[in-house]
Amino acid sequence: MSGMIYEIRDLRLSFPDMAHKPVFGAAPQIEVLKGLSFDVPKGEVLGIVGGSGSGKSTLGRAMIRLLEPDSGTIRFEGTDITHADEPALRPLRRRFQMIFQDPMSSLNPRRRVGGIIAGPLRLQGVQDTSAKVLEALDMVGLPRSFAARYPHELSGGQRQRVGIARAIALRPDFILADEIVSGLDVSSQAQVLNLLEELVRELGLTLAFISHDLSVIRRLCSRIIVMYRGEIVENAPTAQVFDAPQADYTRELLQAIPLPDPDQIWA
Amino acid sequence: MRDARSRVRRPIGLRLWLSGGWITLLIIGAVLAPLIAPHDPLYQDLFAGRMPPVWVDGADPNFLLGTDSLGRDVLSRILYGARLALTVALVAGTLTCLIGATLGLIAGYYRGWVDMVISRLVDIWMAFPPVLFAILLIAVLGTGLTSIIIAIVVIDWTRFARVVRAEAMTQGTMDYVASAQVVGRTKAGTMFAEILPNVLPTIVALLTLEMGIAVIVEAILSFVNLSISTDAPTWGGMIAEGRTSVHQAWWVLVFPLITLFLTVLSFSQLGEGLKDYFDPVLR
Numbered sequence: 001m002s003g004m005i006y007e008i009r010d011l012r013l014s015f016p017d018m019a020h021k022p023v024f025g026a027a028p029q030i031e032v033l034k035g036l037s038f039d040v041p042k043g044e045v046l047g048i049v050g051g052s053g054s055g056k057s058t059l060g061r062a063m064i065r066l067l068e069p070d071s072g073t074i075r076f077e078g079t080d081i082t083h084a085d086e087p088a089l090r091p092l093r094r095r096f097q098m099i100f101q102d103p104m105s106s107l108n109p110r111r112r113v114g115g116i117i118a119g120p121l122r123l124q125g126v127q128d129t130s131a132k133v134l135e136a137l138d139m140v141g142l143p144r145s146f147a148a149r150y151p152h153e154l155s156g157g158q159r160q161r162v163g164i165a166r167a168i169a170l171r172p173d174f175i176l177a178d179e180i181v182s183g184l185d186v187s188s189q190a191q192v193l194n195l196l197e198e199l200v201r202e203l204g205l206t207l208a209f210i211s212h213d214l215s216v217i218r219r220l221c222s223r224i225i226v227m228y229r230g231e232i233v234e235n236a237p238t239a240q241v242f243d244a245p246q247a248d249y250t251r252e253l254l255q256a257i258p259l260p261d262p263d264q265i266w267a
Numbered sequence: 268m269r270d271a272r273s274r275v276r277r278p279i280g281l282r283l284w285l286s287g288g289w290i291t292l293l294i295i296g297a298v299l300a301p302l303i304a305p306h307d308p309l310y311q312d313l314f315a316g317r318m319p320p321v322w323v324d325g326a327d328p329n330f331l332l333g334t335d336s337l338g339r340d341v342l343s344r345i346l347y348g349a350r351l352a353l354t355v356a357l358v359a360g361t362l363t364c365l366i367g368a369t370l371g372l373i374a375g376y377y378r379g380w381v382d383m384v385i386s387r388l389v390d391i392w393m394a395f396p397p398v399l400f401a402i403l404l405i406a407v408l409g410t411g412l413t414s415i416i417i418a419i420v421v422i423d424w425t426r427f428a429r430v431v432r433a434e435a436m437t438q439g440t441m442d443y444v445a446s447a448q449v450v451g452r453t454k455a456g457t458m459f460a461e462i463l464p465n466v467l468p469t470i471v472a473l474l475t476l477e478m479g480i481a482v483i484v485e486a487i488l489s490f491v492n493l494s495i496s497t498d499a500p501t502w503g504g505m506i507a508e509g510r511t512s513v514h515q516a517w518w519v520l521v522f523p524l525i526t527l528f529l530t531v532l533s534f535s536q537l538g539e540g541l542k543d544y545f546d547p548v549l550r
């Protein structure tokens with residue numbers, strides 16, 4: 001074993017460009033991921049940053065195989081899952097989970113919170129689901145009574161906690177978090193980030209955290225991948241990215257961050 | 268932790284009470300017609316023809332809503348007519364819903380070539396004018412209860428297919444569907460367990476609307492004598508007969524007309540009411 005959760009080589013993925021589809025014949029392809037290679041070691045908190053449309057979500061969704069790449073390889077704990085079909089993926093699915101950006105649309109409005117968290121457990125044949133649901137609610141700091149609530153009865157921050165509870169209930173090895181705080185107000189953002197930090201430590205999770213916000217990434221992540229138009233322009237430890245950025249695009253991003261502490265201006 | 272978002276018990280709205288009440292009353296009347304109808308709906312008494320309803324001068328208290336020109340009891344005929352109307356509503360409505368909603372759900376969720384085939388079919392189907400279609404079908408199939416039901420199903424499944432497809436498509440793009448895939452739910456499992464419950468209120472509203480439409484179609488076909496061929500009482504038939512003698516005996520026309528109107532209205536209101544009631548999200 002290599003100690004790597006993910007090994008990704010020359011990953012390419014394109015979407016059909018429906019806007020330029022000729023009346024007859026196939027639509028031209030737009031390449032969104034242009035040959036990405038990187039590793040994710042066990043226990044790492046990896047930040048993926050880049051502008052809107054740079055392909056961050058597409059990369060994330062390819063990693064947990066919601067999308068199938070055109071070419072290249074994705075190895076998850078040594079297993080090649082690049083083109084694995086759903087039945088082959090099913091046993092692996094409990095080991096990589098995802099937290100979604102929009103906690104409203106990612107929670108089925110017709111299920112109670114308890115059912116939402118229990119769903120993955122039941123599907124994966126876990127015994128004693130109700131105890132596990134309560135445990136998950138405890139871990140994300142929601143009152144147990146929330147199991148009987150519907151998503152629309154919760155605040156944005158609480159909904160995102162439910163999304164986190166659903167993802168950790170199966171005790172996965174890897175979690176993909178795609179812009180999970182961008183829809184929240186500043187104080188809920190901080191709370192959700194604290195919670196995530198805590199869970200990563202307690203459960204020994206490997207986390208890929210997608211964001212367009214470098215200040216959020218800086219707090220949470222040990223390594224940063226910077227994406228620009230479907231390519232990785234920088235892949236380095238957090239400190240190095242902030243102290244000695246290699247790519248021009250990274251420098252641009254850094255300049256766009258508002259200074260975290262106004263006193264620094266005078267220092 | 269209690270806040271403003273905690274569960275509010277929603278009162279059952281007035282329109283749900285009224286429409287549900289009328290439909291329930293009608294169903295009881297139809298089922299128990301042989302027991303509660305005061306007279307044989309087919310019994311003619313030419314000496315008791317055109318008796319007015321009880322509250323009008325010169326009425327016979329035996330005939331609550333009066334009699335028609337052949338001396339048949341209007342109330343009994345309405346009750347027996349309800350049996351046919353509700354049978355058509357229930358059977359045609361359910362079949363239309365099953366066929367249309369299933370195709371719409373599959374097209375909207377699976378997309379791809381399945382969607383292409385189903386959507387084309389719906390487009391072609393809807394190019395036919397429905398009334399012409401109905402008359403053509405009855406001409407081919409002959410009159411009778413089964414023919415009416417087949418005609419309604421064949422014409423109206425597209426309404427379900429179209430609406431349910433659009434709804435399923437919207438739901439299919441939601442992240443909760445992706446999240447079901449992330450935990451390994453099968454495609455078909457996702458359709459039934461995640462998408463269907465979200466489309467169900469729309470389906471229920473369409474279903475009751477369709478039942479109302481079925482009642483109207485049955486009445487229209489009876490009105491032009493294309494419904495069932497026996498002389499079993501139908502609301503449409505009663506309206507047709509009542510129309511010819513509206514100046515001498517308005518009640519023969521007015522009572523079945525009111526019953527028809529209330530029934531169709533109740534079905535459509537029931538659907539809207541149920542849709543609101545079952546929606547956990549206060550829209």
Ligand SMILES: Nc1ncnc2c1ncn2[C@@H]1O[C@H](COP(=O)(O)OP(=O)(O)O)[C@@H](O)[C@H]1O
Binds near residue numbers: 016032055
């Ligand atoms: N399902 C899709 N079909 C076609 N194009 C898509 C699809 N998903 C994403 N794209 C395109 O791929 C590019 C990258 O999108 P995305 O990965 O969502 O970027 P990011 O998450 O970094 O904002 C965008 O230009 C987007 O328009």
Ligand SMILES: [Mg+2]
Binds near residue numbers: 057179
């Ligand atoms: Mg994105």
